[in-house]
Amino acid sequence: MGRQLDRIPVPEKLDEVIGESLRQLRREKRKKRMTAAAGLAAAVSVCMAGYVLGRNAVQYGEEEQQTAAGNIEARTDEPEYLFARGGEEDEIPAEHTDSVYLQESEGITLTVSNVYHNGYTMYMTVLMRSEEPFSDSLSRYREGQGYTAELESRGASELEGENSGIPDPDIMTGRFIDDRTFAGTVCTALPDQENGEIPDQFAYEWNISSISMEEDDGSKVTCRGDWNFQVEVEKNTGRTEVTDINGTNRNGEGIGRVVKTADDIYAEILIPEEARSEDYTVAVCDASGALMNEAGEYYRTENRDISTVYIFLCDREEYEKLKSGYRSGENAAGSGSRIFAEILKEHALYSTELHFRSQYLCVYQMA
Amino acid sequence: MEGDTNIRDVKRAVRGSVDAYGRLIEKNKDYLYRTAFLYSGDEEAALEIVQETVLKGFRSIKQLRNPELFRTWITRILINTSKDYYRHEIRYAQMPEEEAAYEEAGITAEERADLYEAIRRLPEKYRTAVILRYFDGLKQEEIAFVMGIPRGSVSAYLTRAKKELRKYLKEGYLNG
Numbered sequence: 001m002g003r004q005l006d007r008i009p010v011p012e013k014l015d016e017v018i019g020e021s022l023r024q025l026r027r028e029k030r031k032k033r034m035t036a037a038a039g040l041a042a043a044v045s046v047c048m049a050g051y052v053l054g055r056n057a058v059q060y061g062e063e064e065q066q067t068a069a070g071n072i073e074a075r076t077d078e079p080e081y082l083f084a085r086g087g088e089e090d091e092i093p094a095e096h097t098d099s100v101y102l103q104e105s106e107g108i109t110l111t112v113s114n115v116y117h118n119g120y121t122m123y124m125t126v127l128m129r130s131e132e133p134f135s136d137s138l139s140r141y142r143e144g145q146g147y148t149a150e151l152e153s154r155g156a157s158e159l160e161g162e163n164s165g166i167p168d169p170d171i172m173t174g175r176f177i178d179d180r181t182f183a184g185t186v187c188t189a190l191p192d193q194e195n196g197e198i199p200d201q202f203a204y205e206w207n208i209s210s211i212s213m214e215e216d217d218g219s220k221v222t223c224r225g226d227w228n229f230q231v232e233v234e235k236n237t238g239r240t241e242v243t244d245i246n247g248t249n250r251n252g253e254g255i256g257r258v259v260k261t262a263d264d265i266y267a268e269i270l271i272p273e274e275a276r277s278e279d280y281t282v283a284v285c286d287a288s289g290a291l292m293n294e295a296g297e298y299y300r301t302e303n304r305d306i307s308t309v310y311i312f313l314c315d316r317e318e319y320e321k322l323k324s325g326y327r328s329g330e331n332a333a334g335s336g337s338r339i340f341a342e343i344l345k346e347h348a349l350y351s352t353e354l355h356f357r358s359q360y361l362c363v364y365q366m367a
Numbered sequence: 368m369e370g371d372t373n374i375r376d377v378k379r380a381v382r383g384s385v386d387a388y389g390r391l392i393e394k395n396k397d398y399l400y401r402t403a404f405l406y407s408g409d410e411e412a413a414l415e416i417v418q419e420t421v422l423k424g425f426r427s428i429k430q431l432r433n434p435e436l437f438r439t440w441i442t443r444i445l446i447n448t449s450k451d452y453y454r455h456e457i458r459y460a461q462m463p464e465e466e467a468a469y470e471e472a473g474i475t476a477e478e479r480a481d482l483y484e485a486i487r488r489l490p491e492k493y494r495t496a497v498i499l500r501y502f503d504g505l506k507q508e509e510i511a512f513v514m515g516i517p518r519g520s521v522s523a524y525l526t527r528a529k530k531e532l533r534k535y536l537k538e539g540y541l542n543g
Contacts, residue, residue, distance in 0.1 A: 005401050006401075007479065008400075008401040008404055010396075011410055014414060015396075017414050017418045018389075018392055018393070018421055020418070021421035021422050022389045022392070025422065026385050244520070246517055246519030246520045252507075254522070256519070256522075256526070268526075270522045270526055271526065273529075
């Protein structure tokens with residue numbers, strides 16, 4: 001692409017412009033010399049005059065000092081303390097919006113609420129209510145375990161006209177409330193804007209055509225329908241913390257920006273220009289060294305000790321093997337079970353740790 | 368040797384020689400103009416940017432500690448000056464006709480205009496990083512110096528810029 005630069009035609013006027021600039025610099029230089037010379041002459045005159053005055057005015061010196069002392073303003077010796085403004089971690093977050101959107105199709109009612117963005121991610125809470133109970137094989141998830149449902153959906157926003165740039169939401173993470181109800185959150189990364197900022201409020205159109213849930217035996221149950229929402233997305237950054245790590249290893253692989261909200265943590269991947277993002281993945285562990293719950297590219301912070309968070313950039317293939325091996329108990333042999341974060345640290349391409357105020361503190365914390 | 372002559376001229380310019388400075392600018396004038404043009408998208412604006420850069424460069428040349436870094440250093444001044452002259456409206460429509468004689472196989476003048484348009488749409492800091500990396504051929508360390516940011520941030524900006532550009536273009540433009 002360097003040759004593309006050479007293709008840009010250079011106007012003939014450029015020589016004239018540069019010539020004029022250099023002429024101006026020469027004028028400024030001459031003016032400086034003349035000013036310096038004049039200044040030197042004036043200084044010599046002042047010195048000579050001062051010498052003459054000084055010889056006759058010694059007795060005035062003390063009065064000037066007293067006057068000067070009397071004019072000095074009193075200064076306080078009290079130190080200034082700068083306090084960092086803390087987040088309101090202990091407060092229960094209020095609803096971000098009073099707007100609730102409801103659509104029914106094919107026996108499934110979807111309610112969308114709590115729609116907001118923090119400048120980086122758009123969040124929507126979705127309540128899914130079925131007229132018929134969900135299948136029995138999903139019952140194990142009804143005990144409050146986290147679950148991820150897949151979506152087929154398309155979105156459009158006024159951010160960039162028809163091509164919104166906001167990725168279409170494709171997963172919803174949450175839990176079963178009962179045998180007919182699932183409550184989840186949809187998180188979608190927002191694209192960078194020309195002026196660098198997402199507007200405080202924008203409209204978003206969202207069409208969902210199917211919701212799929214995977215059962216224990218690997219089969220999928222798909223609910224098809226036509227749910228259309230037009231929501232207003234308002235900005236709320238009250239509980240968002242952004243940390244720019246921007247650290248890489250020698251190969252240019254590392255972690256960029258880390259965004260923590262009330263519900264999740266997202267870490268941006270930095271990779272060399274020729275690399276493919278699909279070959280990498282981020283893993284986030286809590287203070288005990290345990291892997292946090294994934295929701296796509298986000299890691300849920302609910303009920304976790306995030307006083308220390310360990311963030312690892314890993315080769316995706318290697319990470320999947322490590323995760324699979326760890327869950328199957330491979331690392332339980334020998335000297336005893338190892339903490340997952342310790343294993344990741346040995347294999348990660350890049351790692352870092354951050355500290356946040358945490359509602360929960362676990363008994364064991366990895367050193 | 369060319370490099371030795373340049374360093375001698377830089378040292379003379381630092382000592383106040385406008386003639387030496389003028390020789391340095393003469394060698395880099397096309398590069399400065401084209402970079403300014405990429406940034407502003409307008410011939411008149413680019414000429415003003417270059418004019419202002421030449422003036423500012425000499426007035427602050429005493430701050431240049433390493434003569435070998437003259438080109439990177441003057442690029443930094445140009446980028447900072449360009450930020451003041453960024454225009455929203457560009458006239459890339461003129462370019463396909465002017466460049467018809469220079470078309471290469473695989474990249475038409477219209478596609479090039481699309482590329483410039485896509486770059487223009489990027490947020491300022493991403494646009495700067497892309498121009499310096501893919502058009503001026505600077506290394507990431509040099510870009511970090513020009514932009515006054517950490518090297519890791521350069522990598523972050525390039526990653527995000529490519530993500531944005533992919534929405535408009537095929538990947539081939541960023542692999543060349």
